[in-house]
Amino acid sequence: MSLPHPNLDQISLPNVLSVLGDQTRLAIVGYLACNEGVAVSCGQFSDFGSKTNLSYHLAKLREAGITHTEVAGTSRLISLRRADLDSRFPGLLDSIITAAQELPALERLRDEA
Amino acid sequence: MSLPHPNLDQISLPNVLSVLGDQTRLAIVGYLACNEGVAVSCGQFSDFGSKTNLSYHLAKLREAGITHTEVAGTSRLISLRRADLDSRFPGLLDSIITAAQELPALERLRDEA
DNA sequence: TCCTTAGTTCAAAATATGTTGAACTATTGA
DNA sequence: TCAATAGTTCAACATATTTTGAACTAAGGA
Numbered sequence: 284m285s286l287p288h289p290n291l292d293q294i295s296l297p298n299v300l301s302v303l304g305d306q307t308r309l310a311i312v313g314y315l316a317c318n319e320g321v322a323v324s325c326g327q328f329s330d331f332g333s334k335t336n337l338s339y340h341l342a343k344l345r346e347a348g349i350t351h352t353e354v355a356g357t358s359r360l361i362s363l364r365r366a367d368l369d370s371r372f373p374g375l376l377d378s379i380i381t382a383a384q385e386l387p388a389l390e391r392l393r394d395e396a
Numbered sequence: 397m398s399l400p401h402p403n404l405d406q407i408s409l410p411n412v413l414s415v416l417g418d419q420t421r422l423a424i425v426g427y428l429a430c431n432e433g434v435a436v437s438c439g440q441f442s443d444f445g446s447k448t449n450l451s452y453h454l455a456k457l458r459e460a461g462i463t464h465t466e467v468a469g470t471s472r473l474i475s476l477r478r479a480d481l482d483s484r485f486p487g488l489l490d491s492i493i494t495a496a497q498e499l500p501a502l503e504r505l506r507d508e509a
Numbered sequence: 510t511c512c513t514t515a516g517t518t519c520a521a522a523a524t525a526t527g528t529t530g531a532a533c534t535a536t537t538g539a
Numbered sequence: 540t541c542a543a544t545a546g547t548t549c550a551a552c553a554t555a556t557t558t559t560g561a562a563c564t565a566a567g568g569a
Contacts, residue, residue, distance in 0.1 A: 296495045297419050304414025305557090325516065336558060338517060343556095357515040357566045372495045378487035382409045418527090438546065449528060451547055470536045470545040 286345065286352050286359075294348035294371050302347040303379060307331050308340050310388035312349065315363045316380040317389075324358040331388060399458065399465050399472075407461035407484050415460040416492060420444050421453050423501035425462065428476045429493040430502075437471040443505060 303309055310331050315323060328337050341361065344350040348367065353360040368376045383389065416422055423444050428436060441450050454474065457463040461480065466473040481489045496502065 296492070296499070297417055297422055299417075300413050300422070300492070301417025304410055304412075304417045306410050307557095309410055309413070326514095333559075334516070335518090335560075339557075342517090357513095357564095359516070372491060374487050374491035375495065378485060378491055379409070379413070382485045382488065386409070420527095439544095446529075447546070448530075448548090452527075455547090470534095472546070 288345060288351060289348040291367055291371055296372060298347050299349060302343050302349060308344055309383050310386055313380060313383035313386060313389045322360045324360060330392060401458060401464060402461040404480055404484055411460050412462060415456050415462060421457055422496050423499055426493060426496035426499060426502045435473045437473060444501060
């Protein structure tokens with residue numbers, strides 16, 4: 284079973300920006316950016332919201348073309364669609380990720396560690 | 397009389413992104429970017445919406461710290477807060493403006509000209 | 510097989526956002 | 540002074556988004 288992902292030309296700027304214009308989703312993206320190459324599953328975002336709520340936000344990110352979600356047993360492995368976003372909107376993701384590192388949700392997470 | 401504008405540290409990433417995550421406001425920003433140095437007043441956005449509606453969107457852009465609005469007689473002169481945005485979120489505005497040039501509203505405008 | 514774990518779906522409720530027209534203010538030019 | 544112009548404000552309405560809990564599915568381990 285595989286989840287639906289938009290292809291490159293279906294990724295739209297207004298949609299990407301409005302989906303990223305949310306604290307929770309921005310925190311998720313910031314976290315993913317700090318953990319590229321590492322397998323990240325939904326449970327790791329539990330600081331950012333309830334299970335149900337995360338399911339909703341992660342679906343939004345996937346449907347906007349920002350993340351890729353791979354089904355692995357009972358887990359989902361989530362990653363940034365970095366190459367796709369870079370090719371569609373050069374420089375956008377990097378500038379957002381850099382700025383997002385200052386967000387309270389991510390700073391809190393780092394303080395705990 | 398002068399309108400309220402947020403100062404640098406009051407400009408927040410989630411807010412900037414969510415305000416820009418809207419076709420009309422993105423078109424306004426794209427238009428402003430193409431006309432930097434030129435005095436732009438509200439009336440020039442009439443292709444993008446009704447007078448009332450533009451007043452609403454322009455207020456959102458100003459309140460988010462994306463634009464500066466100067467009162468000049470019965471007009472308002474609107475400009476991008478480019479330097480402020482560049483210093484707060486390096487690279488962000490440029491990447492958005494570049495990508496925004498493909499938006500239908502702006503392409504239509506160029507076709508007419 | 511049965512239980513647990515990981516995550517989804519659904520419907521309801523709460524909240525936020527966008528759009529409209531009518532009435533308004535403030536400035537300018539005749 | 541008067542009328543026109545540029546834009547704002549307000550209240551109402553429509554629509555979209557977020558959040559929640561309860562019920563669900565599907566895989567994995569004992």
